[in-house]
Amino acid sequence: MEFCDECGSMMKTEDGTWVCGSCGYEKARDSGSESAMVTTQGQEESEIVDTSEVDAEDMGPTTTAQCPQCDNDQAFWEMKQIRSADESETRFLTCTECEHKWREDDH
Template sequence: MEFCDDCGSMMKTEGDVWVCGSCGAEKARSESAEKQAVTTQGQEESEIVDTSEVDPGDMGPTTRERCPECGNERAFYEMKQIRSADESETRFFTCTECEHKWREDDH
């Protein structure tokens, strides 16, 4: 991925050059730089994070968050990076009353 030096927009490849879709600026492509680029292709996403073995006293801080199961207004929370580094963290909640667990992703 390359960004335009003139306007900061993301550039697209067209043959041997990067072309800015916003201002039309062009930049030569570098094969060696592109080989060193890190991509998210082939990385696995983790869908399940098990917090069932964690003692409620060790769950950490609480926040005002409505439990979808019992309606209680407090929940323990924890944030984990479960997807690629360029995506936001996932927030995991555990109700302080019924111990129902749910998660919230930014989309």
């Protein structure tokens, strides 16, 4: 990822040039510095964890939360960072009765 030297916006590539979509500033691409950049290409998605065989006491903390499926008022919870680092974490909930899973984001 490259940022504009003029306005700080994220730049995109067009042929052999980095171009700022905000102010139009352009600079040549440098394959040496780009090889050190981290990309999402080739990265594997995190694996899904099966908790069906896990005892309730090993599931983690619980909280008061209304299950949208069975109206139970207790759920196990877990926080995960699924968006960019400058955004808040997402809370994942699992009903203690029916094991329905849902998530809460702040909007």
